[in-house]
Amino acid sequence: MFNKLSRRAGSGVALTMAAALMLTACGGNGGGQAGGTPDPNEEVTLNFTWWGNEDRATRYNEAIALFEEQNPNIDVNGTFMDFPAYWEKRQTEAAGGGLPDVMQFDYSYLRQYGQNGLLMDLTEYVGNGLTTDTIDETLLATGKLEDQTLAVPTGYNAWSLFENPALIEQAGVEGYEGGTSWEDYEAYMASVSEAGEEIWGGTDYTGRIQNFELQLRQEGRELFTEDGQLNFTQEELAEFWGSASDLRESGAVIPGRKLEEVAPKSGFGANLTASEMTWSNFMGGYLGDTGAEDLTILAPPTSDPSVKDLYQKPSMLHAVGAQTEHPEAAVAFVDFLINSPEVGEIFGASLGVPASETALEGAALEGPELEVKEYLDSVSDRIGEPPAAPIVGYGALENTFLTLGTSIGLDAITPEEAAQQFFDEAAVTLGS
Amino acid sequence: MTTIETNPTALPPVEANRKRRQPRRKTAATVAWIIGIVLLTAVVLYPLLWMISASFKPSAEFGANNSFLPQNPTFDNFFKVMEGVAGIPTWKFFWNSTILGIGAVIGTVISSSMAAYAFARLDFKGRPLFFTMMIGTLLLPFHVLIIPQYMIFRNLGMIDTFFPLLVGKFLATEAFFVFLMVQFIRNLPKELDEAARIDGCGHWRIFWSITIPLIKPALITSSIFAFIWSWNDFLGPLLYLNSPDNYPLPLALRVFNDQTSGSDYGATVAIAVLALLPVMLFFVIFQRFLVDGVATQGLKG
Numbered sequence: 034m035f036n037k038l039s040r041r042a043g044s045g046v047a048l049t050m051a052a053a054l055m056l057t058a059c060g061g062n063g064g065g066q067a068g069g070t071p072d073p074n075e076e077v078t079l080n081f082t083w084w085g086n087e088d089r090a091t092r093y094n095e096a097i098a099l100f101e102e103q104n105p106n107i108d109v110n111g112t113f114m115d116f117p118a119y120w121e122k123r124q125t126e127a128a129g130g131g132l133p134d135v136m137q138f139d140y141s142y143l144r145q146y147g148q149n150g151l152l153m154d155l156t157e158y159v160g161n162g163l164t165t166d167t168i169d170e171t172l173l174a175t176g177k178l179e180d181q182t183l184a185v186p187t188g189y190n191a192w193s194l195f196e197n198p199a200l201i202e203q204a205g206v207e208g209y210e211g212g213t214s215w216e217d218y219e220a221y222m223a224s225v226s227e228a229g230e231e232i233w234g235g236t237d238y239t240g241r242i243q244n245f246e247l248q249l250r251q252e253g254r255e256l257f258t259e260d261g262q263l264n265f266t267q268e269e270l271a272e273f274w275g276s277a278s279d280l281r282e283s284g285a286v287i288p289g290r291k292l293e294e295v296a297p298k299s300g301f302g303a304n305l306t307a308s309e310m311t312w313s314n315f316m317g318g319y320l321g322d323t324g325a326e327d328l329t330i331l332a333p334p335t336s337d338p339s340v341k342d343l344y345q346k347p348s349m350l351h352a353v354g355a356q357t358e359h360p361e362a363a364v365a366f367v368d369f370l371i372n373s374p375e376v377g378e379i380f381g382a383s384l385g386v387p388a389s390e391t392a393l394e395g396a397a398l399e400g401p402e403l404e405v406k407e408y409l410d411s412v413s414d415r416i417g418e419p420p421a422a423p424i425v426g427y428g429a430l431e432n433t434f435l436t437l438g439t440s441i442g443l444d445a446i447t448p449e450e451a452a453q454q455f456f457d458e459a460a461v462t463l464g465s
Numbered sequence: 466m467t468t469i470e471t472n473p474t475a476l477p478p479v480e481a482n483r484k485r486r487q488p489r490r491k492t493a494a495t496v497a498w499i500i501g502i503v504l505l506t507a508v509v510l511y512p513l514l515w516m517i518s519a520s521f522k523p524s525a526e527f528g529a530n531n532s533f534l535p536q537n538p539t540f541d542n543f544f545k546v547m548e549g550v551a552g553i554p555t556w557k558f559f560w561n562s563t564i565l566g567i568g569a570v571i572g573t574v575i576s577s578s579m580a581a582y583a584f585a586r587l588d589f590k591g592r593p594l595f596f597t598m599m600i601g602t603l604l605l606p607f608h609v610l611i612i613p614q615y616m617i618f619r620n621l622g623m624i625d626t627f628f629p630l631l632v633g634k635f636l637a638t639e640a641f642f643v644f645l646m647v648q649f650i651r652n653l654p655k656e657l658d659e660a661a662r663i664d665g666c667g668h669w670r671i672f673w674s675i676t677i678p679l680i681k682p683a684l685i686t687s688s689i690f691a692f693i694w695s696w697n698d699f700l701g702p703l704l705y706l707n708s709p710d711n712y713p714l715p716l717a718l719r720v721f722n723d724q725t726s727g728s729d730y731g732a733t734v735a736i737a738v739l740a741l742l743p744v745m746l747f748f749v750i751f752q753r754f755l756v757d758g759v760a761t762q763g764l765k766g
Contacts, residue, residue, distance in 0.1 A: 080707065086729070087720055090551035090709070112707045113551075115719040118699075125704050129615040131624065131705075297730075298527060324525040 069360035071107065078108045079362055083137035084119035089383065089403060096376050100369050107362050127151050132354035134363045138184050140175065140347050147178040147380035153353040154181040158364045164372050167389040175347045175419050186347030188385025190314040191416065192243055196329040198237050200307040211331030212412075218334040225307045233287040235308040236300050237278040240438030242431050244310060244333075248273065250342040250417070253337055261424040263459055267452045272449035274441055280353040281442065289442030298322055302328045313408060314348050314385050316401050328401070330408040332415065341417025345409075348385025382406065419431055426462040433458050484560030502633060520738045524731040542735035550720050553709050555736070559743070562696055562713040565630055569695035570688045573642055577687060578680065580637035581646030582672050586658065596647075603640045615704055629705040630698075634691070642687045649683040685754040689747070696744050708737075712742040 070078065083093060090113050095202055097109045112133075114122060120142065126132045133153060146152050159165050159182060165173055168186065176184035192212060201208045206228045209221045222234025238244045246256050249265065258264045280286045287300045295302075301309035302322030310333050319328055335342055353363045370376055374395025377387050382402035386409060387393040398406050437451040446454075515533065520542055522535040549555045583589070584596055618629040639642055653676065661671050677684075699715040706712060709720075718740060724727040 082707075087550040090720070094551055110708065112709060113720065114703070114716070118703055118716075118719055121700075122703055125611055127613050128612045129619055131619045133616070321524075 036326065043287050044359055044385055049401060071104070071359070071365050073104075073106055075359075076106055076108075077362045078110060079359060079366055080110050080112070080133035081135040081366065082112045082114075082119070082133045083160070084114055084116045085137075086115075089113070092379050093281075093380050099373075099375055099379075100366060103369075104362075104365065107366070109366065118465045124433065130356060133258060133353055133357060134357040134359065135366055136352050136354065137187075137350040138348065138350040141423045141428045141431075143176070143184060143350070143352075144422045146352075147422075148425070149184045149391045151355050153355045153357060153360060153363075154183065155185070155294070155353065155364065155367075156182045158178070158360075161363045162361060164367045164389075167372055167391050168344070169388070171418060172345050172347065172388055174347075174421065176352075178422055182353040185367060186350050186385075186388045187371060188314075188387050189226065189342050189345040189349045189409070190312045190334055190348050190385050190405075191345055191412065192310065193313040193408060194308060194310045194333045195301060195315065195319060195411075196206075196331060197304065197306075197323060197325055198307045198327060198329055199325055200229065200304065201225070201234050204232055204367040205308065206374065208329070209331060211220055211333075212338060213334060213413075215334045215336060216289035217309065219280060219285065221307070222280065223283065226285050227306045229307075231305065233285070233300065235286055235306050236292070237277050237281060237286040237289075237438070238310055239274050240435060240442060242434040243272070243312075244435075245273055246420075247333060247342055248336070250344075251337055251340050253340065255420050258422070262463060263456075267456045269452070270455060271448045273454035274438070274451055278448070289439060289444070292439075312348075313405050315380070316405050317383060320401060329406055332408075332412050335415070338415070341415055343412055343415045344419040346419065347388070361383065424463070429462050430455075430459060439441060470546075507583075516734055516741075517738055520731070520735040522731060524729055525732040543739075545729070546721075546731045548737065550717060551709060553712075555717070556740075558712055558714050558717040558740075559709065561711060561741045562715075562740075563743075565627060565713055566692045566695045568627065568631045568733060569634045569691045571633055573637075573639060573687055573691040574684050576635050576637035577642040578641065578646055578677065578684060579637060579672070580643045581650055581680075582668075583677055584643070584647045585650035586671075586676075587668070599640045599643060602638070602643070611700075611704065615628040618705065624705060625707040625711060626705075627711070630695075631700050634695075639691070642691070646680060646683050650681045653679050662734075682754070688750050689754075693744060693746060 081097070083089065085093075093111055093113070096113050100220075101107060101109060113119075116139075121463060122137075123132065123136070123142075123146075127146065127149070138146075138152075143152075155163055165182075165185065168332065172186055172189055172310070173182075176182060176186055177339075194209070196209055198208065204225050206224045207221075219233075225232060225234035240258070245265075249256060252419030255264055277286070281288075287306050291305060292300050295305065299309060299311075299322075300306040301311075304317055304323050304325075313330060316328065319325075333343075351367045353360065353367060358361050372389045372391045374391050377389075377392030378397065381389075381396050382398055382405060386398070386406050387396050396402075433455060437446065437455055439447060440446040441451055509566075518533055518535065519527075521538040521540070522536055523539050523541065526535060526537070532541070545610050547555050580599075583594065584599075612631075618624060623629050623632075633639075650730075657675050657679075658671050661675050666674070679717075697715065702711075702713050702716050705718070710721075718733065718736055721736060
C-alpha cells in the first residue's frame with residue numbers, strides 16, 4: 034500500500050509546511066551561462082538514470098567511476114530500473130518537476146517529453162562542450178525535434194532477420210539467402226517447417242508493426258502522415274494481416290499456441306523457429322536465450338531491392354532534464370558517454386553499435402557484435418531517411434498491433450475484425 | 466417382562482449396525498473431503514511449487530523445458546543472486562525491506578490505535594465530520610494522490626530516503642486500520658473506562674491499561690497486514706527511492722529481468738523465492754493470531 038497523506042488533522046501540519054517550502058523552493062532553478070565547459074572548482078552532483086539489467090549497471094558504474102576520476106569536482110549518482118517501471122517513475126517526476134539531470138532516453142518517448150518542454154535544448158552546446166560531428170547526420174537527426182537538439186543517440190540498430198544455423202542443419206534444408214523477395218522467404222519458411230520435427234521456418238511476421246512499416250516503406254510510404262495521423266487504410270491493414278493466412282493454415286509459421294507456451298521467450302529464443310525478424314541489437318539477447326554458439330544475421334526480404342526501406346534507429350539516446358541546475362556538467366557527462374573511446378570500450382555494442390566514430394574505435398568490436406556491425410554496413414544501400422520521431426502514443430499503438438497480431442495467430446479474431454479494432458483504438462489514441 | 470427380555474436381545478445388533486454404519490459413513494465423507502481439499506490445495510499451490518521448482522532450472526531451460534521438474538537441477542541461480550546487483554550485496558535489499566516493514570508495523574500500530582481511541586472514546590467538536598473525512602480517504606483512488614504527494618516530499622527534500630514511505634504510517638493515514646480499530650474499541654464495554662475513571666485514570670492511562678490490552682487481536686491483524694503490504698509495495702519505493710543502495714526487494718527483483726537488455730529468468734525466479742520466504746515465515750508464525758483476531762472480532766460484532 035501507499036502512504037496516503039489525507040486531509041486529517043494530524044497531517045495538516047505537514048501540508049502547511051510543504052506549502053511554505055514549495056513557495057520558496059520553486060524559485061531556485063539556476064539558469065547558468067549559455068554553453069561552455071563546467072567550472073572545475075564548483076562541486077556538482079549529477080543524477081543520472083538508465084533502464085537495464087545488472088550487466089548494464091556494472092558497465093555504467095565503471096563508466097561513472099572513470100568520469101568522476103577525470104572530473105573530480107563532479108559526483109554522479111547512478112540509478113536504474115527495468116524499462117516499464119523506469120517510465121512510470123519518469124512520468125511522476127515529470128509531473129512533479131523532479132526529472133534527473135541526465136537520462137538514458139528511448140526514441141518512442143522523445144516527442145512526448147520534448148513537446149512538453151521537459152528536455153533541455155542542447156543546440157547551443159553543440160561544438161561547445163558537446164561534440165556531434167562524430168555522428169552520422171541522419172542518425173543525429175533522430176534526436177532532434179523541429180529545430181531543437183533534445184537528445185543524442187548512443188548507438189543504432191536496424192531491422193534485420195536472424196537465422197539459427199543449428200536448426201537449419203537439423204532440418205537439413207538450405208538457409209535463407211537474405212534480401213530476396215517475400216515469396217522467396219515464405220517458401221524458405223515452408224521448407225524448414227516441412228523438413229523439421231517441432232521446428233518451424235519462422236514466426237508470423239504480420240504480428241509486428243515494424244514489418245508493416247517495412248512493406249509500406251518498400252512502397253515509398255510511412256506509417257504516419259506528417260501531422261501524426263495513420264497513413265494507411267483499414268482495408269490495407271486487413272489485407273496485410275490476411276496476407277499471411279496461408280502461412281498460418283499450412284503450418285509454415287509457428288502456431289500461436291506454441292508461442293504462448295514459451296513466453297516470455299520468443300519462438301526463436303526457445304529454439305523452435307529457424308528465423309525471425311527483429312532489431313539487430315537482439316543479437317546478444319538471442320545468443321543468451323537460444324544458448325547457440327552462433328547466429329546468422331541477414332537482410333529482411335524486400336519487394337524491390339533498390340528502394341531504401343530500412344533505416345538506422347537510435348537504440349537509445351541520452352537527454353538532459355530541462356530543470357537541471359548544472360547544464361554544463363550534464364552536457365559534459367553526455368559528451369563523455371557518447372564520444373569517449375573508453376566508454377566505447379566498456380560498452381562494446383551493448384547499447385547498439387556506437388553512433389560516435391570515436392566511441393566505435395574504442396569499442397574494437399569482435400565476435401557477434403562485429404557481425405552486427407558488418408550486417409549494418411552490408412545493408413547501407415538499403416538504409417534511407419529515418420521516419421519522423423514517433424508520435425505521442427506510438428508505444429500504445431505498437432502494443433495494440435502486437436496484441437491483435439497474437440489474437441489473429443490464435444484464431445480468436447479475423448484480420449478484418451482486427452483492423453476494425455485497431456482503427457477504433459487509434460482514433461482514441463490519436464484523438465481524431 | 467417378555468417384551469423387556471426380548472428387547473435387549475433385539476437391540477444389540479441394531480446398535481452394532483448403527484455403530485458400524487456410522488463410522489463407515491464418516492470415513493467415506495472424510496476421504497471425499499480430504500481428496501477434495503488436496504485437489505483444491507494442489508491447484509492453489511501449483512504456481513508456488515512451480516516457482517520453487519523453476520528456481521532450480523538453468524536459465525536456458527526456460528521456454529525449452531516446460532515440464533514441472535528441471536532436467537538439470539542447479540543451485541547456480543541462487544549463487545548468482547547472492548552475488549548481488551552492480552556491487553550491492555543482496556542482503557542489503559532484504560535489510561531495506563525489513564526496515565521498511567518493521568517501521569510500517571510500529572508506525573501503524575502506534576498511530577492508528579491512538580487515532581482510533583480518539584474517534585471512539587473522545588467527544589470532540591466535529592468528530593462525525595472528521596470521521597467521515599477519514600473514511601472518505603478510503604474512497605480516493607491513490608493514483609490521484611501520487612503526483613501531489615511526490616511534489617510535497619520532493620519539496621521537503623525527502624526523496625531518496627525512507628521518510629516518504631514511513632511518515633504516513635506514523636500519522637495514521639491508513640484509514641483502513643483506523644476504521645478497524647474504531648469498530649473494535651466501540652464494542653468494548655464503556656463501563657470498563659468508567660470504572661477506571663472513577664479510580665482516577667486519565668485518558669492516557671485508560672488507553673494504555675484498558676484499551677490496548679483489549680484490542681490486541683485488532684493490533685495483530687493490523688501488524689500482519691501492514692507488514693505484508695509494506696513488504697510487497699512496489700510503486701512507493703519506485704517513486705521515492707533513487708539510489709540502488711536503498712532499494713527494497715520488489716525493486717531489486719525487477720533488475721534481474723529487463724526485457725530490453727536480456728533477461729536472466731533463473732535468477733529472477735530464484736530471488737523471488739528468497740523474497741517470499743520471510744513473508745511466508747511471518748505469516749506462518751502470526752496466522753494463529755490472525756485467525757484468532759478475526760474470530761474474536763466476529764464474536765464482538
